[in-house]
Amino acid sequence: MPKKNRAVRKQIGRRLEIERWDRRLNEKLGRKRRNRARSSHTGNRSFRGVTAPSAPIIDIVVPVVLDLATAHEETCKFVSVIKSGVRSGKRVNLVFSDVEKINTSALMYVLSNIHKLRFEHGERCITGTYPKSLQIERLLGESGFFKLLKVKLRDRVKVPRRSMRFIQFRSSQELKAETIKEVRDELLRDDLEMPRAVAKKIYRAVSEAMTNVGQHAYNNKSFISDRAEDSLRGRWWFSASMNATTNRFSLVFYDAGVGIPKTIPREHPMENIRGVLSLLPGIEVDDAQMIVAAMKLGRTRTHLSNRGKGLLDLTQLIDLVGDGQMLIYSRQGLVTYTAGKTTPIYCKQSVEGTLIEWKLPLNKALVALPMDDDDED
Numbered sequence: 001m002p003k004k005n006r007a008v009r010k011q012i013g014r015r016l017e018i019e020r021w022d023r024r025l026n027e028k029l030g031r032k033r034r035n036r037a038r039s040s041h042t043g044n045r046s047f048r049g050v051t052a053p054s055a056p057i058i059d060i061v062v063p064v065v066l067d068l069a070t071a072h073e074e075t076c077k078f079v080s081v082i083k084s085g086v087r088s089g090k091r092v093n094l095v096f097s098d099v100e101k102i103n104t105s106a107l108m109y110v111l112s113n114i115h116k117l118r119f120e121h122g123e124r125c126i127t128g129t130y131p132k133s134l135q136i137e138r139l140l141g142e143s144g145f146f147k148l149l150k151v152k153l154r155d156r157v158k159v160p161r162r163s164m165r166f167i168q169f170r171s172s173q174e175l176k177a178e179t180i181k182e183v184r185d186e187l188l189r190d191d192l193e194m195p196r197a198v199a200k201k202i203y204r205a206v207s208e209a210m211t212n213v214g215q216h217a218y219n220n221k222s223f224i225s226d227r228a229e230d231s232l233r234g235r236w237w238f239s240a241s242m243n244a245t246t247n248r249f250s251l252v253f254y255d256a257g258v259g260i261p262k263t264i265p266r267e268h269p270m271e272n273i274r275g276v277l278s279l280l281p282g283i284e285v286d287d288a289q290m291i292v293a294a295m296k297l298g299r300t301r302t303h304l305s306n307r308g309k310g311l312l313d314l315t316q317l318i319d320l321v322g323d324g325q326m327l328i329y330s331r332q333g334l335v336t337y338t339a340g341k342t343t344p345i346y347c348k349q350s351v352e353g354t355l356i357e358w359k360l361p362l363n364k365a366l367v368a369l370p371m372d373d374d375d376e377d
Contacts, residue, residue, distance in 0.1 A: 001085040012215035035158050040190070055159065057091045057127075068329060068355070069336075075106050075347030086117045086125045094128035099136050104241070105357040106328065108252045109143050111169060112237045116256060119231040130154065143239060144168025147176055155348040173233065194249070194362060196370040197320075201252065201313040209253050209356065231255070247363040261290035287333030288344030295335065295342065314358050321368045324360040341365040357372050 063078055065071050086109045102110075114126055124228045131137045134156065140146050141157040148169045167186050181203070240251040257263075311328070318324040318339055326337040331354070334345040 006033075007084075016128075017194060054149075055089055055091045056087050057093050058083060059071070059095050061095045061097075064098050064100050066099070066102040066110065067349070068105040068109060069103065069327060070072060070364045071106075072334070072347055073349050073360065075109065075367040076347075079110060079176045080114065080349075082311075084094040086121050091124060092126045094126065096129050096136070099131050102136060102139060104239070104250060104252050105329070105332050105355055107123060107143060107145060107286055108169070108239060108357075109351060109355060111148065112151060112171070112254050112256060115143050115171060115237070116235075118149070142166050142168075143241070144170075144184060163243065163245045165242040165244065166349050169237060171235060171237045171238045173231075193366060196366050197369045198317060198360065198362070198365050201317050205311070205313045205358075206238065206251065207300070223321065242362075247361055248359060249362050250357065250359040252355065252357045254353060254355040259287070259350075260328070260354050261287040261331055261333060287331040288335055290331075291328050291330055291333050291335045292342055292344050296339065317360060317365070321360060321364050323364050325356070326359070328354070329356075 001199050059080055060078075063071070063074055066075050067074055081092070082092055098254075116355070117125055128151075131140070137154070138157045138161060142160055142164060143166050145151075146153055154312065164185070167182060173223070187218060235255070237254045238252070240249070242249050295315060314326055315337055318337065322339050324339070326338075328335045329351045330345070332347045332350045334347050336343045
């Protein structure tokens with residue numbers, strides 16, 4: 001046999017051996033990754049979801065900081081990466097090891113999108129590791145993040161902190177008035193009080209938000225996959241918390257619908273002009289300005305006098321107390337509201353829905369508002 005042919009055969013043999021070695025190495029790494037996912041996540045393993053258990057697993061590292069206010073673009077991109085991974089047929093393993101901070105609105109945004117993906121692709125599609133930080137793990141446990149996603153609570157976080165009280169994350173497709181009434185019982189126990197005026201306005205604002213979800217937010221079917229339509233149409237997510245040290249009450253509400261800018265009518269010529277211009281390349285969308293219109297004018301698609309008052313109620317409470325904050329994220333718009341000041345902000349990334357975060361110091365509310373104020377409309 002010519003020397004040239006022997007050299008070629010030898011080269012091909014080495015190449016095949018390398019390919020076999022790479023294949024065995026990848027199989028070994030795959031087994032290790034699957035074992036790590038099983039040991040770190042203790043959800044409902046018996047659930048047979050759409051994503052096959054044998055689907056390849058990809059690790060997605062959770063950013064050090066998740067914050068829709070200060071790290072909006074990074075937080076939204078992180079959620080987009082999760083969606084892309086799951087919808088490509090892979091199983092996603094979220095690595096929480098390096099997380100140092102998660103603010104309330106970002107936690108709601110991440111939770112709701114994981115919850116949605118599990119409806120669409122089954123509970124096996126997303127797993128994850130426990131955080132190294134005890135503080136972060138407590139937050140995920142006490143807020144209801146683990147409970148809603150059916151993740152077992154470890155012993156080190158089973159004893160709740162006295163300084164924080166949560167109405168744990170809830171999600172439903174119905175308008176449940178009792179959900180809001182539970183705020184008093186679960187957060188404001190015997191040692192804390194909430195003025196009646198505050199309680200009534202919170203009740204009306206969140207009831208309005210729930211009603212809007214059922215009537216307007218999901219009027220575009222393209223936002224929901226066919227396989228999950230029955231589970232997601234009209235769905236909302238809600239949570240509230242009370243910091244007993246600072247006396248600061250906060251609530252967060254989210255729906256994954258079309259967003260405020262798409263559900264309120266454009267009634268002024270300038271709004272129509274901005275809407276047309278925003279379709280041009282390089283022109284910022286006017287989502288933030290339309291959120292401002294919904295806040296200040298109480299505008300609603302129904303044109304009913306008793307509707308569209310929820311956001312006004314929350315801003316009026318901030319004005320009366322002289323402290324507090326409201327942040328409204330919808331599509332590519334963000335509006336921040338403090339006493340007497342409204343700031344619209346354009347965001348490069350969309351939250352694909354509407355998220356409202358509202359904060360109020362109850363110690364100042366007790367001074368500014370009487371406990372027996374009926375707040376009659």
